[in-house]
Amino acid sequence: MLYWAVVFLVVAIIAGIFGFGGISQAATGIAKILFLIFIVLFLVSLVAGYV
Numbered sequence: 001m002l003y004w005a006v007v008f009l010v011v012a013i014i015a016g017i018f019g020f021g022g023i024s025q026a027a028t029g030i031a032k033i034l035f036l037i038f039i040v041l042f043l044v045s046l047v048a049g050y051v
Contacts, residue, residue, distance in 0.1 A: 001041065005034035 012027035 001034060001038040005031045005038060008034065 008027045008031035012024045012031060015021075015024040015027060
């Protein structure tokens with residue numbers, strides 16, 4: 001999951017450099033969502049490990 005967040009972040013940066021604003025904003029949004037899902041799943045697995 002974290003891998004895909006980084007991939008979309010790289011795509012957003014490259015699209016931003018070349019001036020594709022819409023693609024850059026969409027890829028950034030997807031990267032943020034995937035990163036938040038990763039953090040939530042990580043915290044759930046961390047708590048489940050302690051239980």
